[in-house]
Amino acid sequence: MSPETVQNFIALGLGFAVAGMLSTGYQMLVARPASFHALLTGNAAAYAHVPFLVFAAPFIIVRNTVRRERFENNNPIGVALATMIAGFWSLMSGTTVIVMLRALGLV
Incomplete structure (x- = not known):
């Protein structure tokens, strides 16, 4: 796996983790x-x-999607679209968190 791919996975996970902690x-x-x-x-x-x-x-989008799917029978395209939006948003916010941590000298 390339270093860029690993960094993107870390940013994705960090974005979801920060979103979960804040929420x-x-x-x-x-x-x-x-x-x-x-x-x-x-x-x-x-x-x-x-x-x-x-x-x-990202956490709010995924939580709302899971709740809606539990109580209603949504189409899989809507669930996939919401998951992709939350994932991309998480990737971008995780990248921002990494940049902020680097600027503060913590990483």
Whole structure:
């Protein structure tokens, strides 16, 4: 396996791990699961949620897909599309986390 492939797998896993930690921490503090509904209010609090949602979105997308599949009979194309979106988003946020860690001298 090439070094770039290994780095992409690490970034993908790190992106999902950070998303899971942020979403679980949010749920622990606020006593409700993280969601995209905060963006619908349109006030200043909605803008404060954007940086959080940028990194927590892969977990929220996968959680919503699993919940929806459990209660409804979704088509497999929708599930595959949601999984690909969450995976790509996780790869990008994981890459951003790696870049931030390198900038801080931690990696």
